[in-house]
Amino acid sequence: MAYVAPVWAQGKLTVPSGQPLELREVLIDENPGEPWLRFRFTAPEIAHIGDLDIAVVDMDHLCETIVLPYITEQGLTPARIVISFSDVAVEFGASDRDAIQLFEVYRATNKGCVWEGIG
Secondary structure (H helix, E strand, C coil), X not given: CEECXXXXXXXXXXXXXXXXXXXXXXXXXXXXXXXXXXXXXXCCCHHHCCCCHHHHHHHHHHHHHHHHHHHHHHCCCCCEEEEEEEXXXXXXXXXXXXXXXXXXXXXXXXXXXXXXXXX
């Protein structure tokens, strides 16, 4: 697994819900047998959103506005994109029974991010 350090990742990000988000890390994961690009965000308020569909809108927004430009800048061609939110920092691959974690999987196309609905 490779870590790709985004230059623009410092500070808080703006999403439609207004919840505070911070990019924790970007990983390229070859373990599924093809390159998956993983954007992992800390979202301390996801437990208080009330409607988790709002988090999905935020993830869709991040895929279009942050991930796609990043892929272009870095010259990457991931098979899948995973955007994850966690209310606390959790190591990749580890579980934390007290953490709230949300994941969505996308595919990058010439028309934008397409939700894959895997998992």
